Amino acid sequence: MSGSSGGTAKGSAPVEVAWFAALCDDDYEFLGVADPGLASSWEHCRNITLAADRQGFDNILLPSGYALGIDSTAFAAAVAPLTERIQLLLAVRMGELWLPQLARQMATIDRVLGGRLTINIISSDIPGRTLDSEPRYRRTLEWMQVLRTLLDGRSVDFHGEFVDLAIDPPRATTLSGRCPPLYFGGFSDAAREVAAAAADVFLTWPDTVAGVGRTVADMRSRAGRRGRTLRFGLRSHVIVRPTAGEARSAAARLVSRLDDETGAAIRRQSLDSTSAGVRRQAELREMSDADGYAEENLWTGIGRARSGAGAAIVGSPDEVLAKLDAYRRAGIDAFILSGYPHLAECERIGRFVLPRLNHAPLPRN
Structure with missing residues (x-):
């Protein structure tokens, strides 16, 4: 599937444009104000996924959060036969499930999808059990290596620190007959080393264009030292409206009922609320202007009530396209976008942005 070429990206290689299914209780009209109609449920998340499919998105992230929302793997299996063209980017937590069973689940879901599964590797703590960052990433690397081997259809004879199989x-x-692409993100040195060694797509959170460029350069160097190459994805919120003024007003409205105490409580709910990536999102908020903009069209207000990706691309269609193009020039191959409420913003992006982008799913290895 490919979108129409044009806009600021005319003539360039296509990028993957994905949406976000909000399985982890992350959907609001007003940030911090719970709305039962937007809570994570089979019906609500199914509607978002099918809307993204209709709008022409290439992929959709199915996030995983134990205390928040519904299970990503069960949801993927249920929604897969309802989709037509979109890929599913299924988030799975390394260490949470027995590896042979996980591989069989992934293979089965890929078959139901007709080969449209992609996998988002999560290195957070397992619910009910904590592990220091360094050993947790060592565990993640072992699981990624063995999962890839099994999904490549090869026998495993692995005897490591965490996997003995x-x-x-x-x-x-x-x-x-091969492992689907593995998407993985993390900002600590340990996380970057894991990505360089075992990921296919390195995911970064919102940052300045220069900051994203530095991350891409660093990861290319790390992968290159291993004789590997990576593709790069940016996970960001987006607010697009017909005019720049309307977009900025929509951003202000989104946080108009949010108080600092509620925002802090929401941020603490995540298992990765103290990670290096989360700290970088806090730094972006601290360096922003009085309206929350870290640089042109990059608004950090969303991070007041969110532990993970904490900034949004805000602007008119032309401004959003220009910002995406700037990130593309910095090395980004894929965008995982979201917006509030997710169904309404999905439709706006489908109307104002996707038709002007040259986009298609990332190629398989």
């Missing part, structure tokens, strides 16, 4: 692959295989 000798087993043949399951008979259930992906449609291609």
Whole structure:
């Protein structure tokens, strides 16, 4: 599937444009004000996913949060046969499920999708159990290596610090017979080393264009030292309206009922609320102007009530396209976008932005 070329990206290689399914109780009309109609549920998240499919998005992130919302793997299996063209970017927490069973689940869902599964690797703590950052990332690397081996249809004989396993692959295989692309993000040195060693797509959170460029350069160097290459994705919120003034007003309205105590409580709910990436999002808010803008069209107000990606691209269609193009020139191959409420903003992006982008799913390895 490919979108129409044009806009600021005319003539350039296509990028992947994904949306966000809000499985983790992250949907609001006013940030910090719970709305039962926007709570994570099968019906609500299904509607977002199918809207993104209709609008022409290439992929959709199905996030995972134990205390928040519904299960991502069960949701993926349920929604897969309802989709037509969109890929599913399924978030899975490394260490949470028995590896052979996880591989069989992933292969089965990929088959239901007709080969449209992609995997978002999560290195957060397992619910009910904490592990220091360094060993947690060592565990993540071992799990990624073994999961890829099983999904490539190869036998495993692995005896590591966290995985001790000798087993043949399951008979259930992906449609291609190979592991789907592994998307992975993290800002600590340990996380970056894991990505350089085992990921296909490195995901970064909102930052200045220069900051994203530095991250891309660093990760290219780390992967290159291992004889590998990476593609790069940016996870960001977006607020697009017909005019710049309307977009900025929509951003201000979104946080108009948010108090600092409620925002802090929401940020603390996440298992990764003290990570290096979250600290960088806090730094962006601290360096922003009085209206919350870290640089032109990059608004950090969303981070007041969100632990993860904490900034939004805000502007008119031309401004949003220009910002996306600036990130593309910095090395970004894929965008995972979201907005509040997710269904309404999905439709706006589909109307104002997607038709002017040259976009398509990232190529498989």
